[in-house]
Each structure stands twice: as structure tokens, then as C-alpha cells.
Amino acid sequence: MESFFVRFRNVLVLIAVLLAQTILLAVQVRRADALDEADGHKVLLLRSWVVAAVTPFERLSHGTGQGIRGSWSNYIDLRNTRQKNQQLQQEIARLRLEQSEFAEDAAQGRRLQALLAFREHYVTTTVAAQVIGTSGVDQSRVLYIDKGSADGLAPDMAVITPDGIVGKIRDVFPKTSPHTAQVLEINDPSSGAGVLLASTRIRAVLRGAPDGQIQIGNLTQDSRIKPGELVLTSGGDQIFPRGLKVGIIDSIVPDPDHQPYTRIRVKPTANLTQLEEVLVITGVQSEMTPQAQQDLAAGLATAIEAKRAADLAAERLPSLSGGVDGSATPPGSAPATPAPGTPPPSIVNTPVPKPLPTLHPDRYTFGMTPPATSLTPGGHNTPTVAPTTPDSTTSAPATGSADASDGEPKPAPKKPAKPKPSTTQPADDGNSPQPSTPPQSQQPPQ
Amino acid sequence: MATRSYTSRRELDEHTFHPAVTVLVPVAFIILQALLPKIFSKLAILDLPLIATIFFAVSRRSPIAGTITGMIIGLLQDALTNQPIGVNGMAKAFIGYAAASIGFKVDVDSITTRAVMSFGFFLLQSVLLYLIEHRLLGMHGFHVIWLHELLRAAVNTAAAIPIFYLLDRTRTEE
Numbered sequence: 001m002e003s004f005f006v007r008f009r010n011v012l013v014l015i016a017v018l019l020a021q022t023i024l025l026a027v028q029v030r031r032a033d034a035l036d037e038a039d040g041h042k043v044l045l046l047r048s049w050v051v052a053a054v055t056p057f058e059r060l061s062h063g064t065g066q067g068i069r070g071s072w073s074n075y076i077d078l079r080n081t082r083q084k085n086q087q088l089q090q091e092i093a094r095l096r097l098e099q100s101e102f103a104e105d106a107a108q109g110r111r112l113q114a115l116l117a118f119r120e121h122y123v124t125t126t127v128a129a130q131v132i133g134t135s136g137v138d139q140s141r142v143l144y145i146d147k148g149s150a151d152g153l154a155p156d157m158a159v160i161t162p163d164g165i166v167g168k169i170r171d172v173f174p175k176t177s178p179h180t181a182q183v184l185e186i187n188d189p190s191s192g193a194g195v196l197l198a199s200t201r202i203r204a205v206l207r208g209a210p211d212g213q214i215q216i217g218n219l220t221q222d223s224r225i226k227p228g229e230l231v232l233t234s235g236g237d238q239i240f241p242r243g244l245k246v247g248i249i250d251s252i253v254p255d256p257d258h259q260p261y262t263r264i265r266v267k268p269t270a271n272l273t274q275l276e277e278v279l280v281i282t283g284v285q286s287e288m289t290p291q292a293q294q295d296l297a298a299g300l301a302t303a304i305e306a307k308r309a310a311d312l313a314a315e316r317l318p319s320l321s322g323g324v325d326g327s328a329t330p331p332g333s334a335p336a337t338p339a340p341g342t343p344p345p346s347i348v349n350t351p352v353p354k355p356l357p358t359l360h361p362d363r364y365t366f367g368m369t370p371p372a373t374s375l376t377p378g379g380h381n382t383p384t385v386a387p388t389t390p391d392s393t394t395s396a397p398a399t400g401s402a403d404a405s406d407g408e409p410k411p412a413p414k415k416p417a418k419p420k421p422s423t424t425q426p427a428d429d430g431n432s433p434q435p436s437t438p439p440q441s442q443q444p445p446q
Numbered sequence: 447m448a449t450r451s452y453t454s455r456r457e458l459d460e461h462t463f464h465p466a467v468t469v470l471v472p473v474a475f476i477i478l479q480a481l482l483p484k485i486f487s488k489l490a491i492l493d494l495p496l497i498a499t500i501f502f503a504v505s506r507r508s509p510i511a512g513t514i515t516g517m518i519i520g521l522l523q524d525a526l527t528n529q530p531i532g533v534n535g536m537a538k539a540f541i542g543y544a545a546a547s548i549g550f551k552v553d554v555d556s557i558t559t560r561a562v563m564s565f566g567f568f569l570l571q572s573v574l575l576y577l578i579e580h581r582l583l584g585m586h587g588f589h590v591i592w593l594h595e596l597l598r599a600a601v602n603t604a605a606a607i608p609i610f611y612l613l614d615r616t617r618t619e620e
Binding site: 009010013014017018021022024025028029046047049050051053054057058061131132133134135136137138139140142144170182184188189190210211273274 | 473476477479480481482483484487490491495509510513514517521522523525526527528529530531532533534535536539540543547575578582583588589590591594
């Protein structure tokens with residue numbers, strides 16, 4: 001008997017080792033989808049010991065790299081700082097304008113949500129953390145960050161960047177590494193999130209793929225879903241707040257393994273392969289933060305001011321309310337050589353309401369005016385769509401849009417209007433017939 | 447006088463290493479493996495812990511030592527992932543046993559033999575991981591892209607050859 005163990009000791013040791021680890025696996029894995037859940041106490045203890053042993057080296061490496069990069073960027077590479085500062089200032093100004101455009105929609109949306117008793121979740125507090133290491137195994141897309149339970153982090157907290165979501169906190173190690181947390185990336189095969197397609201408003205479940213991409217696999221073929229559509233978090237998973245960017249649809253192919261479903265590949269908006277800093281969402285609430293409310297109020301005030309300026313411009317210069325085809329002049333496309341009497345670009349570029357659709361179009365209807373290039377001063381000009389009126393003469397005044405609202409189209413001047421820029425001063429009362437506006441202001445810029 | 451490597455079949459005595467080398471090299475490889483993908487994400491294709499496993503198993507020529515070494519390295523590697531602890535431990539323990547057994551029978555001194563051996567063990571690890579995850583644990587969502595595994599084996603083989611020669615210098619002369 002002794003010779004048996006001596007003779008086969010190598011194989012017996014191998015079998016014993018494999019058997020012990022099989023039992024270890026059986027203890028851990030009770031369900032097939034348990035990979036994204038936190039470990040049990042004993043497994044967590046083993047894991048936390050290893051993490052506690054490895055993370056100091058990762059911190060050292062990360063700190064060294066940060067120090068070198070900081071020395072370079074803070075003391076040496078400052079050549080373009082002023083230029084970048086100016087660019088950022090311009091971007092802030094542009095973003096403020098954008099914010100004012102969205103503020104009114106947001107206010108309306110909040111009113112509707114209040115009517116529906118819809119409870120929105122706003123991000124109130126976040127903790128910035130730096131990525132210090134990875135799992136080192138490409139089948140397991142896990143990151144380690146330099147903030148942990150001592151900083152208020154807990155499992156299942158969302159991890160994001162300004163570009164999009166990253167994943168969630170999988171584990172913290174309060175006893176051995178209170179300043180370290182394990183993040184499960186969204187592209188891990190065991191990871192997932194509830195998402196919403198931005199334009200079609202279709203809800204879906206997003207999962208990581210074995211090749212490190214993310215994909216939606218629970219939707220059937222739908223012609224409305226197209227590549228390039230933005231994917232947002234839906235908030236249904238109770239981890240990611242609603243409305244965070246996830247990615248952009250990259251491709252849509254039929255899933256051969258699960259017919260009739262499709263495999264929708266999503267390109268994440270966050271760069272998951274080169275993460276340096278992340279934000280961990282530590283608090284959400286149903287009310288907006290005071291700072292966010294102030295920002296929204298400021299944006300709303302700017303929007304109201306812009307709308308007032310637009311209304312004023314439309315009232316005084318109704319011909320600016322649309323082009324020949326009824327479309328508004330695109331913002332920022334002022335004519336290269338403005339005619340005398342043309343309002344300044346600041347007024348022209350303000351958003352102007354479009355004319356209401358005409359119920360019974362006639363020659364005075366907005367848009368029936370032939371282009372200025374076809375007009376002959378003093379000659380006989382026919383409108384674009386000739387009604388049955390025999391005495392159709394010249395171009396109709398461009399006041400149709402303003403006058404159509406009261407249902408009484410104003411007659412055109414009997415004399416053909418010559419393009420006299422000096423006669424384009426707006427009347428004080430909006431009821432008097434307006435002289436022809438110089439056609440340059442109605443045409444899109446060349 | 448020709449230099450004989452510890453892996454030469456003519457040197458059938460088992461080689462030993464300084465305890466610091468035995469401990470620090472695998473730990474350093476595990477830490478490097480965790481750090482390198484952060485610097486350059488494509489480097490996640492490397493498997494430095496398996497290179498260490500193969501090296502120590504072949505050099506010691508003891509299947510028991512190879513099994514234990516592979517198990518410890520694999521368990522440490524598992525602890526840093528979100529996988530159940532034991533997946534890599536089982537795979538690397540088996541590879542440590544196989545590598546030590548091969549070291550008895552084949553001359554693993556030449557570059558060709560080392561390259562073929564490394565390539566084969568990396569592919570074997572992919573097969574073992576697939577069997578453990580898919581069959582033993584029943585995780586049917588676990589898929590293996592075999593073309594990627596072939597590429598992984600080739601890249602790791604290319605990395606293993608120079609690493610083996612560097613680690614040859616850490617052996618203890620008796």
C-alpha cells in the first residue's frame with residue numbers, strides 16, 4: 001500500500017489539488033450568474049488579502065507615473081495654457097448658449113413629470129477616484145481604484161466618466177484595504193445595464209461580450225433602430241441613474257444563436273481601455289441640487305431673454321420669420337453683405353418663430369413670392385404659383401406670415417415694389433402694409 | 447567549455463532557486479500583469495503568471511512542485527479577478543504538472559523546443575479554462591474565440607523565450 005502512494009504520489013497530489021479547488025469552486029458558485037455579485041465572507045477574505053498585498057505596488061507605480069506626468073504638465077509643458085484657456089472660455093460661452101436652449105425644455109419636462117408623479121433621480125454626490133490597476137486577465141474586466149469604503153463607497157454604486165458609464169463597484173475591502181475598491185466594467189461578460197435608445201425610446205438590456213465589446217441582445221429586428229443612435233441608461237437597473245450616456249450603436253446583425261433577436265453592438269462613449277479617472281456616484285435624490293437649480297434658472301432666464309429678443313425681432317421685422325421655403329434663416333448665417341436697413345446680426349441670429357401653415361393659399365401667401373433675381377423693376381412679374389387673380393402684378397409683401405395669423409391678408413401695394421433699401425423701415429404699428437423687404441434678407445447666404 | 451542550461455536533458459539533477467527568487471518572481475509577474483494593461487490595454491493578452499509557472503515547473507522537474515507552484519500562482523491571479531477563485535488555479539496546477547513531467551523526457555534547452563512547448567501550454571490553458579468555465583461551472587455565457595486564443599498563444603510564446611533566458615540567470619549553481 002505504501003508503494004502505491006510512493007509510486008503514484010505525483011498524480012495523487014495533482015488529483016488532490018484539483019479536487020480541493022473543485023470543492024472551492026463549488027462553494028463559491030451556486031448560481032451561473034453570480035459573477036457580478038459580491039463574494040461571500042470567506043472568499044472576500046482571501047481576495048482582500050491578495051488585493052491588500054498587490055495594491056501598494058499598484059499605488060506606488062501609479063503615484064510614480066502621476067508624479068512624472070504632473071512634473072511635466074505643471075512645470076514644463078505650459079506653452080499652450082493661455083491658448084487652451086481662451087478656447088475653454090469660448091467653449092463655456094457656447095455651452096451656456098446651449099444650456100439656455102435646453103433649459104426651457106427641461107422646465108417643461110419637469111412640469112410634465114410632476115403632473116405624472118414621476119420621480120426623477122438626480123446625481124447629488126460623486127467621489128472622484130483614480131484607476132490604479134486591473135485584474136490582469138482579459139476574460140475579467142475589472143479595475144481597481146484608489147477610493148474605497150473609507151471614502152463612502154459601497155458595492156453596486158455606479159462608476160462613470162463625463163463621457164459615459166464605466167461600470168459599477170463590485171467589492172470594497174473595509175478591513176484590509178479601506179482605500180481600494182474593485183470596479184466591474186460594463187464590457188465584462190457578467191456585467192449589464194438597463195438602457196434606452198435615445199431617439200426611438202426603446203428599452204433594452206445591455207451586456208458585455210466575451211471580446212470586450214458591449215451589445216444589446218434582447219431586441220428583435222426593428223427598422224427604426226439604426227447605427228449611430230445614442231444609447232442612454234434607462235434607470236431600470238437601480239444602479240445607473242437615468243439619462244447617462246452609454247454608447248452609440250455601431251452595428252446591427254441578426255443573432256444566429258438566438259433567433260429572431262438581433263445583436264446590436266454598441267461603441268461605448270467612455271474610453272474603457274484607457275481610463276485614468278472615474279467618478280463614483282455615491283448619492284442620488286429626487287430633488288435637484290441647489291447648484292443645479294441655480295444653473296437651470298440661469299439657463300431659463302437666458303432662454304426667456306433670447307425668446308423675448310426673437311419675438312421683438314419678429315414683430316418688427318416679420319419678413320425675417322422665414323425664407324422663401326418657409327424655413328427659418330439658419331443661425332449664424334447672416335448675409336455676407338447686409339443691405340441697408342438690415343438688422344444687426346445679433347437680432348437676425350436670434351431664433352424666430354416659423355409662420356403658421358396657411359389654410360387657403362393665395363398670391364399673398366408667404367412663400368409665393370418669386371425669387372428676387374427673377375423680378376424686373378417696373379415690369380410685369382407673375383407669382384410662383386399663379387392664382388386665378390388676373391391682376392397679379394408684383395411680389396407680394398413678405399408680411400403674409402404675420403398677417404395670416406389674424407385671417408385677414410393685407411393687400412399688396414398696387415405699384416410694384418422696387419428694391420429700395422431706404423423704404424424698409426418697419427412701421428410702428430404692425431397693421432399697416434409693410435413695404436417689401438429687400439430680398440437679400442430672405443435668401444440664404446451664398 | 448560549453449555552458450549547460452538547467453533545462454538540458456544532460457543535466458538531470460533538479461535545479462533550485464533562491465527562496466527570494468521563488469517568491470518574488472511570480473509575485474512580480476502577477477503585479478506586472480495587473481499594471482501593464484492599465485498602461486496599454488492590448489497587453490492584457492499577455493499571461494506572465496503562466497510563463498512563470500512553466501519556467502519553474504520545467505526547471506525543478508518535480509511534478510509535485512510544479513503542481514503546487516501552478517496552483518498558488520493561479521489562485522493569486524484569480525483573487526484579483528471577478529472569477530471564482532480556483533479557475534486559474536486548476537488550470538495552472540495541471541499545466542505545472544504537465545510541464546514538470548515533460549521536463550523529464552524532452553530536451554527543453556533549445557529555442558525551438560521552448561517555443562513549441564510554450565505555445566502548446568498556452569493553448570492547453572485556453573482549453574482547460576473553457577472546460578472549467580463552460581462544463582464544470584456551467585457558465586454558458588462564457589465563449590472562447592479560438593482565433594484570439596491562437597494569437598494569445600503566439601504572442602505569449604514570443605514573450606516567453608526572452609523571459610526564459612533572463613530567468614535562467616536566477617538559478618542556483620550547486
